[in-house]
Structure formats: structure tokens, C-alpha cells
Amino acid sequence: MNGVLYVVATPIGNLDDISRRAIEVLTDVDLVLSEDTRHSKKLLNHLGIQQNYLPCHNWNEDRLKQQVLNKLKTGHNLALISDAGTPLISDPGYRIISFLQQQKIKIVPIPGASALISALCVSGLPTDKFSFFGFLPSNKSSRLKKLQQIKNSNMSCIVYESCHRILESLSDMIDIFGKNHKICIAREMTKLYENIELNELECIYDLIKNNKDQQKGEFTLVISSPKSENEDENERENKNIQIKKFLKIQLKYLPKKDAAKACAEYFKTNKQHCYKIALEL
Structure with a gap:
């Protein structure tokens, strides 16, 4: 029976931000694939976990694929962790996961911290x-x-x-x-x-x-959102153009304060904003 690969999220700073399930998985698996074994050992030693490690980084990921598959095919359970946070997010692992998915290997996420x-x-x-x-x-x-x-x-x-x-x-x-x-x-x-x-x-x-x-x-x-901010600015400018047109008409018949009040009610906007525009006309 094939083993399982667990993709385990680890803390991004505070070591207490790790789930009980993640600790159980990291304790029970046969091997941990880690981005930097020195960093991973510090975390697991803090958790009181003794493990076997296999470095998995951008420079050896392609070479590791078959080795990892062979381990899983012989029934070993493995965990993949990064230096911090959720693996594969700006971290190694994609090529191995993609390869194992094609081989129909069971891959289980263990969610947690993500910067x-x-x-x-x-x-x-x-x-x-x-x-x-x-x-x-x-x-x-x-x-x-x-x-x-x-x-x-x-x-x-x-x-x-x-x-x-x-x-x-x-x-x-x-x-x-x-x-x-x-x-x-x-x-x-x-x-x-x-x-x-x-x-x-x-x-x-x-x-x-x-x-x-x-x-x-x-x-x-x-x-x-850069585009949304630009769109919001355009909407404000267009609305102000309409307010000016409205006020120019109203000011022919009403004092500025009354025109601003009518403008605010019509456009459902701030009366002070309308009054400020009225003063500029």
C-alpha cells in the first residue's frame, strides 16, 4: 500500500502558531522533506520531535522526485515543510507535488500559517x-x-x-x-x-x-487595487462635474446655503462638499 505525503504548514514566526494535528503528523511520519534541515531541526527540537530529514529545495527538487516516489511506493509516509508558513507559497515543492499527483499518490494538506x-x-x-x-x-x-x-x-x-x-x-x-x-x-x-x-x-x-x-x-x-483607485477617482471627478452643473442652475434662484442643501439631497452627498463647490462658482 502506498504511503501518504503530508504538506504541513509551520509557523511564520511565533513557534506556538502550529496546530496539534501538524505536531502529530510531524511526529508520526517516516521522513520529513525540508527546505533547510538546519531550520527545520530547530522547530522540531522545540516541539520535542526527533525525525529523519531529506533536504528539498529549488536546486535538487527534480532529482528528488523519483526518490520520494520510491519511498511512498514502499509504504512510507512523508511530510513536506518549508522554512516558514505554508509550503509551495514562494517556496519549493511544486515540481514534486505535480509529479506525485500524476502518479496518483495521496497528498494531504495540513493547513496553518501563511504570511x-x-x-x-x-x-x-x-x-x-x-x-x-x-x-x-x-x-x-x-x-x-x-x-x-x-x-x-x-x-x-x-x-x-x-x-x-x-x-x-x-x-x-x-x-x-x-x-x-x-x-x-x-x-x-x-x-x-x-x-x-x-x-x-x-x-x-x-x-x-x-x-x-x-x-x-x-x-x-x-x-x-491600482485600477479601482483610478476608477474611484474618475467617479469622483464625474460626480463633481454634475454637481457643478446642478449648482450653477440652482444659484440663479437660491442663496448658496440653500442651493448646497438641495444639491446634497439630490446627489445624496455631503452638504459641506456641495457648499464648498458653490463658493468656488
Whole structure:
């Protein structure tokens, strides 16, 4: 009888963020495929688990496929873990999972922490639909192309970035999206110095640039939908044009305050906003 491959999510920072089921699986399997065995041993030693490990990373994944299949074919149960979070999300494992699916091997997810989902949930930005772009390219030209691609999106977009390039990437985002574009930056989530900030790009850039402590750690960035923000701005402009037309007519017959009140009732908008426009006419 074939064994089972368990895809096990591990904590992204706080070691207590691991499920009891994940601990049971990691205890019971015959072998753990891990992105970095040194990192994995620290976690499992913390949990009091002694295990056998097999390194599984981007450079050996293709070579491992048959070896992993042979283990499973002989009835061994295996677990796949990454250094942190849910495996395969900007981490190794896709080629092995794809290969094993074709071989009709049973693969079982053990859900848990995910940096991208955690950041999205606390970002204050729309969560009904989103895109994940992984790590931004280290090359500036490639990064700008990726950001242009994101600019055409009509949903919240999530990217990862390292501490070494965070200021460069934020500067590029200001160039592409504009300094007033909203993003949420989540740094060191679940760790001691966790910081989550929703603000305009220029404010986020200044916050990090002016505080070297804010430049440390791991970053997840949730970018508000560029296309939706542009569409909202266009809607506001069109509405203001209609308000001006309405007020020009009303001001022929009514004082400014009365015209603004009538305008607010007609457009179901703020009376002060209408009055401000009336003063400009």
C-alpha cells in the first residue's frame, strides 16, 4: 500500500502558531522533506520531535522526485515543510507535488500559517479577491515591469520583499503608483517586533527610511487595487462635474446655503462638499 505525503504548514514566526494535528503528523511520519534541515531541526527540537530529514529545495527538487516516489511506493509516509508558513507559497515543492499527483499518490494538506493571508486579513484593504506575486524581482528593470503588471490589476495585490531591497521597491512603487497610493506593510508578523501599517506610499517610505529598526526583518506588502483607485477617482471627478452643473442652475434662484442643501439631497452627498463647490462658482 502506498504511503501518504503530508504538506504541513509551520509557523511564520511565533513557534506556538502550529496546530496539534501538524505536531502529530510531524511526529508520526517516516521522513520529513525540508527546505533547510538546519531550520527545520530547530522547530522540531522545540516541539520535542526527533525525525529523519531529506533536504528539498529549488536546486535538487527534480532529482528528488523519483526518490520520494520510491519511498511512498514502499509504504512510507512523508511530510513536506518549508522554512516558514505554508509550503509551495514562494517556496519549493511544486515540481514534486505535480509529479506525485500524476502518479496518483495521496497528498494531504495540513493547513496553518501563511504570511500572505495573515497580512491580507489585517490590511484593511479589500479581501474579496486578490492576486499574489511572490517576491518582487531583485533586478530593477524586471521589478518595474512586474509593478506595471500589478498596476493593471483590479484587485488587492500581495508581494513579499526582503529587508535588503525594501526601500528600493517602495521608491519604485511611488514612481509607478504615485505617492498617495495606499498600501499595507506587514513586518515581522507574529514576532516580537511585529509592525503593521496602512498608509499612503510616501508615508510608508518615510517611516522606514527614517528608522533603521523598521528596515529589519521580513516584509509582506498588500497593495490596494491600482485600477479601482483610478476608477474611484474618475467617479469622483464625474460626480463633481454634475454637481457643478446642478449648482450653477440652482444659484440663479437660491442663496448658496440653500442651493448646497438641495444639491446634497439630490446627489445624496455631503452638504459641506456641495457648499464648498458653490463658493468656488
